[in-house]
Amino acid sequence: MESSTRALPMSDLQALFGVLVTVHGHLMADELPPDLVRRLLSRLTDHGPLPDGASAGEMNALLADLCQRMHWAMSEEYGDYPAPTPRRTTYYLDIPNEPDAVAACIAALTELGGQVSEQSLERPIPPSRRHIGAAFPDLPPDPAHHARVAHLTALARRYGGRYAGFGA
Numbered sequence: 001m002e003s004s005t006r007a008l009p010m011s012d013l014q015a016l017f018g019v020l021v022t023v024h025g026h027l028m029a030d031e032l033p034p035d036l037v038r039r040l041l042s043r044l045t046d047h048g049p050l051p052d053g054a055s056a057g058e059m060n061a062l063l064a065d066l067c068q069r070m071h072w073a074m075s076e077e078y079g080d081y082p083a084p085t086p087r088r089t090t091y092y093l094d095i096p097n098e099p100d101a102v103a104a105c106i107a108a109l110t111e112l113g114g115q116v117s118e119q120s121l122e123r124p125i126p127p128s129r130r131h132i133g134a135a136f137p138d139l140p141p142d143p144a145h146h147a148r149v150a151h152l153t154a155l156a157r158r159y160g161g162r163y164a165g166f167g168a
Contacts, residue, residue, distance in 0.1 A: 010074065017070040024063035027056065030141035057139025061087055064168065085168055088115075089145060090135045091152050095161035097130050105159045109134040112151075131164065140166065 008016075023040075026032050032040075037056050044050040044059055061084075068082040091114075095105050109116045114134030134152075138145040145166075153163040 013070065013074045017067070017074065020063060020067050020070055024060065024067055027060045027063065028140050030146075055139065055142050057142035057145060058087070060141065061085065061139055087139060088135045088137050089139060089148075089166050089168065090133045091148065091166045092164040093132045093134070093152060093156040093161055094164045095130050095132055095156065095159050097128050098160075101159040101161070102130050102132070105132060105155065105161070108155055112136075129161075 023032070027037065037059075041050070041054060041056065041059055044062065045052055045054055050059060050062060065082065065084050068085070072078045072082055093105065093109075095102055106116050109132070112134075114136050116132060116134045118130065118132060136148055138148045149163065149166070156163045
């Protein structure tokens with residue numbers, strides 16, 4: 001039997017993309033009912049690409065990949081087929097621009113196992129602050145992610161700063 005591919009109309013792709021983005025966004029914000037998360041996990045492990053025992057965070061990472069691939073499918077200018085994103089989360093801290101505080105914060109993040117980098121922002125950060133990113137293997141909305149946010153919030157406060165969010 002010869003396989004064939006068929007394209008969906010753009011309106012169907014856009015509708016599916018909208019559903020996918022909405023589910024992904026609510027899952028990342030930990031706003032989906034637990035029963036729905038369990039059913040989605042079951043569906044994606046029993047009849048999809050996730051391995052048995054996958055977490056909500058792993059499912060959310062898959063949904064992010066699927067969003068990128070749907071975007072690719074809807075655009076001729078998108079480039080190559082998107083590879084899976086790295087399974088990590090970058091957490092951001094804004095720290096006072098004091099050499100001792102910055103060095104101590106970076107050392108603490110590194111000691112925790114984070115891949116630390118200075119971040120540039122689209123909006124300028126005041127010269128009195130430093131924006132530091134640290135990547136960890138935690139995936140939202142897993143419990144390890146919530147624990148990491150709590151720990152990094154306390155860490156940022158210890159150095160006179162604030163936890164500033166997370167991203168892929």
